[in-house]
Structures are given as structure tokens and as C-alpha cells.
Amino acid sequence: MPRPPGHGPGYEIKRQEIIDQAAQLFAKQGYAATGIAEIGQVAGLAKGALYYYIGSKENLLVEIQNRVLNPLLTAARRIAGLDEDPVLRLRLLSQTLLELILARLDHIWVYEHDYRHLRGANRTRLLRQRREFEKIVQDLLVEAMESGAFRKLNARLAMLQFLNMHNHTYQWAKPDGEWDAEFLSREYCATLISGFRSPSYDADDLEERVRSFREREGA
Amino acid sequence: MPRPPGHGPGYEIKRQEIIDQAAQLFAKQGYAATGIAEIGQVAGLAKGALYYYIGSKENLLVEIQNRVLNPLLTAARRIAGLDEDPVLRLRLLSQTLLELILARLDHIWVYEHDYRHLRGANRTRLLRQRREFEKIVQDLLVEAMESGAFRKLNARLAMLQFLNMHNHTYQWAKPDGEWDAEFLSREYCATLISGFRSPSYDADDLEERVRSFREREGA
Amino acid sequence: MPRPPGHGPGYEIKRQEIIDQAAQLFAKQGYAATGIAEIGQVAGLAKGALYYYIGSKENLLVEIQNRVLNPLLTAARRIAGLDEDPVLRLRLLSQTLLELILARLDHIWVYEHDYRHLRGANRTRLLRQRREFEKIVQDLLVEAMESGAFRKLNARLAMLQFLNMHNHTYQWAKPDGEWDAEFLSREYCATLISGFRSPSYDADDLEERVRSFREREGA
Amino acid sequence: MPRPPGHGPGYEIKRQEIIDQAAQLFAKQGYAATGIAEIGQVAGLAKGALYYYIGSKENLLVEIQNRVLNPLLTAARRIAGLDEDPVLRLRLLSQTLLELILARLDHIWVYEHDYRHLRGANRTRLLRQRREFEKIVQDLLVEAMESGAFRKLNARLAMLQFLNMHNHTYQWAKPDGEWDAEFLSREYCATLISGFRSPSYDADDLEERVRSFREREGA
């Protein structure tokens, strides 16, 4: 959302830096409890200059939400569209989600905590995007049910269990924690899938299939 | 926890009402974004009178946290100390936790979001209590492993999965949602236990045992 | 200044106690920086009851001023009217003034610091009384000049030197300091009189005359 | 002592103006009884802009104290270190002190009345500086005793007499009073020295020596 018509080449770079720094502060202290002055101090900019880059405080929040939702939705749409077993796709989506969470812990804090400070159109768009992500997950779960892999579940509740398990991770994950996204995804999915699966479905080869998928893709 | 030396009979009642109202506002808007003036308005009290009851804004936060943590820890300690199968105790603890979450959704919002605005001793005590609760859960999981019911898990990660699943519920639960605590607990535990259990462990009679336990207790 | 028509026997006693306690607080923290709540706490009274005794905060200040000025003016008038050498009377007045200062250090702090918070008639009366005291001192100095004991001085400046020397004592005196009023009076007067006296005047027997005066009076 | 990192050329000037205006208000009404709003009104600045310059109310008090103590201590150290008769140095110090008092009456009011509202390090530093000044005076008095000019006095009491006489001047001096610092210093010192001196010491030529010193210095 660059503001005035003409900008030098450094503008966008500096802008992104400022958003990064703001995300860190918001994550640590909360959006409402973080002052513009503080951001300016961390950015090494006087308040006037800061506003040249950010437009408004709420705008920073919008950008941070976008940095989470844009890659998340893009990846989710891509994975959901793959021509693969829905359980495999769920496993891939799980890992992508965890990668995003672990890579941008501070952004996720803000995303989870402070989206309610958005107003008007910003808020509406955000909620729509969140619902879209939820729908993608839920549709995959339904596909898995229809494929016979999962037993007959309340689809919405299954989706919520999936998201509970994943989304709450930001609350305790550390920037350099002992567990990476792949490990967590394996563990989470093992739990969830063993809970969701039909008696007849054998999930034991899932990780093998993930590996093989990655090889195909990487090639 | 009355503040000035003496108080009339209505004091504590009104005080609890105010804390209720504050919890609602904090849950909706966040602690930092909610003004004392707003609370006074909702309470129908001028700011001076408000402070007569609350002492300070942070004190309101403390009270709300206590309303969550005191019953939670009391119940958790009691359940952990029961002379029952650890898996049964986990299931009971799960339901108690969900009952608390669903009964006091706004308090939980504040508990989950705004504990970081506590300072000094208040914060220290809160973190200690949170850790105690986590330890109770983790110890139950270890007991379940030692009893042979659960396979060999990373205890901490299992505890985090348990809490992820439960604690994130506040994010989407509605005050009069379609699912009650018992149903959610059954579902969550079914998923978790099927993920955690040893191949040899048969969880099918768990709900039966829950019912029988309740009858014994209720009698 | 008792308020309602009828009062029990304990009223005035308690009232004086409260004024004492207020004087201590005002002295330590200043009138403006001391709250009514604080006084009530020290007095062991709720605010409502406190007001039953004190009428208003400013009224406390008035009472404290009176406790200084009434005995001071009474004593000063009496001493000035004695049929004695003016230098002796100055020496007696000096000691009386210092006795009052040392006996009621906290009242004097308030008297010196906070009289400017009085308004209207209270302030006018106070200033009048202060001027009366100054006039008594100045008249004694003039008498001493006219008697030939003191050389020709600017009377007002001499009076101000006298009061500078005495009145500033409260700034460093301690409740149980090493010097008593008699000693300080002797020292201050020795300095002042040696500075004010005529070359012909011999002050060496002054303390002797003080002693002899006291014996006559005491008898 | 500018607060934020960078400031324009007018900043320090305006800042000093505001401190001036605050000193006047504090002197008239007392520090505790003067509101920030009032200062802003006098300065013609909204509260936000005011804080841009002052940092905090207590900071204003610190600055005012510094404006008294810095020149006072600098001058006192210089005078104490002169290679002159200690009595002459006392006389010079007396005049310097009175010059400061008369030149900055309102600052002195605040200095004398409101230093107790300073907290923490500010207060500690202030008290240390006050003690340093007292020590300089007392050391000069001891020197004068050792030189034989003064008789054997209690050094601390002599110092307190000296300061009583001088420091209390602010209580009655007027901005355009009839007496200047030189005149008051001559009078005060005449009184004090005639009280302190040895019988053998002749103080009659002191003013002559002051004049000669000033000529030497001025040349």
C-alpha cells in the first residue's frame, strides 16, 4: 500500500524493515500497548519520517496480517489443489502452516492477538480470509472422509481440532526451539489422523509418501 | 481481597459485578485498549467511585486471572490426586478444563491474551501457577505411560498437544455454542488418547468408566 | 472553631489530636502534598468522621497557624510590656521564640512553609499577626537604640536580621538536638547584640541580668 | 540536558524560558500546588508540547535546583580557594550568596521550599550539594578561627548562624527592594564578624580590603 505516487528505490525496503520491527514490538507488548514513538526509536526514525513510510498505526497491523495470510492462503490453495491423497495434502498443509508459525513467530502473535483492533474494511477482509483458510482445511477433511480414509466426523469440529492443535503452537514455541516444523507436523498429524481415521485406514506409510512426494516435487 | 479497612455488605457484591463487567470489556477489546472510563460507564459509576472498588486497573486483571486459575488449580490438584487410572483422570481433567473455558469465555480470553500486561509479583505468581497446571497435566501423561496405557512419548510435547487442543477452544467457542464441555472433552480425548495410547491399550471402555466414576462420586 | 452546636466532651480532645497528627504530616510532606485520606489513616478515622472534626483541610492549616501565633503573640506582648531594659526584653523574647520553635518543630515547618495556601480572611489575619510580631521586635530594637544601648541602626533591617537568625532555625533543628533554646538564644543574642550595640554599651552582664530576672519572676 | 535525540536551535532557548516561568509559579504557589496545565498556559503551550520540552514535572524542579546550586557551588569553590584572609573570603562569599538570592528570588523560594519533593537520586545529589556548600562555609569559619581572627567557636553553630542570617533573606526580600546584595552583605557580615571575632581582631578595615581586592581582580 505505497502512498504518494513517486518513491525512491529504497522506500519499499525501508518500509518492510519498519514493518518487521513493528511486528517484533507488537508481539512482545501487544498492539495497543506499543507506541508509535517506540517504533520510531527502534527504526531510528523521527515520528514525521515514520509516518512517511507507514501511513498509520493500523496500517502496520494490516501489513503484518497480510504477511501471514497471503503466503498462508497461497500455499493452502496450492496444496489443496494438488492431485494427491487428501490425507497427504493435510499433512503437507500442516507442515506449511507450522513452518510459517515457527518462521514468523512474532507475526503470528500479532495475527492471533491483535486482529480485533482492525476496523471496518480491514477487519472484514481479514475475517473473510480466515474463513477461507478454515474452509480449505475443512474441505480436505471432508475429502478424507469421502475417500474412506477418515471415519464419519463432524467436519467442523474436526477442522477446529486440527486448527486448535496447530494454531496454539505460537503460545509456547521459541524462536530456536528444539523441534522444527517437520517434526511437529509429523507428531501433530500422527495424533490427529489416528483419531480421525477409519479402522480400515492404515496411516503407517504416510511419512513414506510424504518423502516420495517431496522427491517428485523437488525434481 | 477488600482494599480499605472496612466495607459494607454490598461492597464485595458490587466489586464482583465490576470485575465481571471489566472481564467482558477486556475480552472484547483487549486489556490495553479498554479504558477505565469505559468500565466506569458500563458499571454506572464515576471514576472516583470505580477506584473505590477496584484499586487499580491492573488489579482487575489480577482478579480475573485468579478467577480462572484458582478454580482450575484446585480442581486439577483434586483430580490428579484421585485414586483412579491416569487416563481416566486425564479425561476428567479435560472436561473440567473445558467446563471452565466454556463457562467463563470472556475470562479465558483475558487469561490467554493479557497476562503479559501483569507486572512484577503479579506476573511471577501467574507464571508459576501456569507452570503448576502444566506440570499436573504432564505428570498425568507420564503416569499413563508408566502404567502402560500410553506408548513412550516425549512427555512435554504430549502435554503441549493436550493443552493446544483444549486451550485454543476459547478462540472459536460461543457462549451458547452447540457443543458442551462433556461432548468436547469426549471428542478431544478420543483424538488425543488414540494418538497417545499403546497398541495394547483398549480405550473403548473409557466413557463407560467415566460414567461409573461419576455415579460413585455423585452417590 | 467547633462546628455544630452540641458536642460531647471528647470532641475537642480528639480534635486537637487530629490537628497534631496533621501538623506532623504537613511538616514532613507539605500541606499540598498531604491528602485527607492520609490524615484519616493516621487518626484512625474514616473520611466522613474526619470531616466531622476538622471542617475542611484549610481549617487544619488555620488551627496550626493559630497554635504558633497565639502563644507567640501572647508571650511577645507580655515580654514587650515588661518594665525592663529593652536589651533584656529582646533576650527574653529571643528565648521564648526559640522555645516555641524547638517545642513545635513540625508546627513551625507548616507555619513557615504553607501559610501561602491560606485564602481570603484567614490569610489576611495571618499576615496581620505576623506583622504585629515583627513590629514588637522592631519596637524593642528602637527602644534599645533610644536607650543608648544600640547604635543608630536601620530599625527594619535590624529586625530582619534578628528574625533571619531565629526563624531559619527550624530548617536544621532536630527534635532532640544537642542545643536547647536557652543556649541558642544566648548564642544568637551574643552575636546580634555585639553587632548592634553602641561602643559604650557593655553587654557582658546580660546573662547575669537574665538570671536575676528569672529569679524575681519565679518567686 | 536535552531529552530526545535531536533538537532544533530554538529548543534550548524555549526550554529555559519554560523553566523560568515554572520557577515563578512554583515560587508563588508551591511546587505541589502548581499544575502542569497552569505552566502550559503561562508558556502558551498545550500539554503535549510542554512535555516535549520538560520531560517531567520533577525534572523542572531539578533544573531549578541546578540553577541555584551550580553557580552557587562554583562561586563558593572559587572563593574558598582564593589566596586571601579567610574573613575576607567569608565576606566575598556572603555577597555572592546574597547576589544569587536577590537575582533569582523565585528560584530560591523553590530551592528552599520544595527540595523535599525530589525523589531518589535527584534528592540524594541535592542533599550532597547542600552539604558541600555548608562545609565550605564551615571550613572558612575554622580557618578564621585558626588564623586568630575569630575566637574559639562551635564551628557548626557558627556556620548555621551565618546561613540562618543569609538564607532566610528570601522570605522578605522583594525583586526591587531598597537594599542590594553588597549593602546586605556588609551589614550581615558586620553583625556576624563582630559576634565571632577575637577581642584582638580589628574588623574595621574589612570593607577597605574588599574594595582593594575588587580592584586587583577587576584589573
Add this chain to the structure above:
DNA sequence: AATGAATGAGTGTTCATTCAT
């Protein structure tokens, strides 16, 4: 591209005082 200066509403909190009981 950036600054210093300013605003005015808003922050949480304390104040002296009142009054029905």
C-alpha cells in the same frame, strides 16, 4: 527523505468534599 514542533484528546489515578444512614 526527513525533521522538529505542536496538538488535543485520552491515559490511569488521586483529590477534597458530601451525605444518607
Add this chain to the structure above:
DNA sequence: AATGAATGAACACTCATTCAT
């Protein structure tokens, strides 16, 4: 004789934002 409850203005201070330069 004393209380608990209430008020509303004032307190020191911070806020996001603007704008001439």
C-alpha cells in the same frame, strides 16, 4: 459519633497524528 459510598474535577502524563520546512 462515625461510616461507607459517591462525586467530579483535577492530577501528571502519553497518545496517534499533522505539517511547515
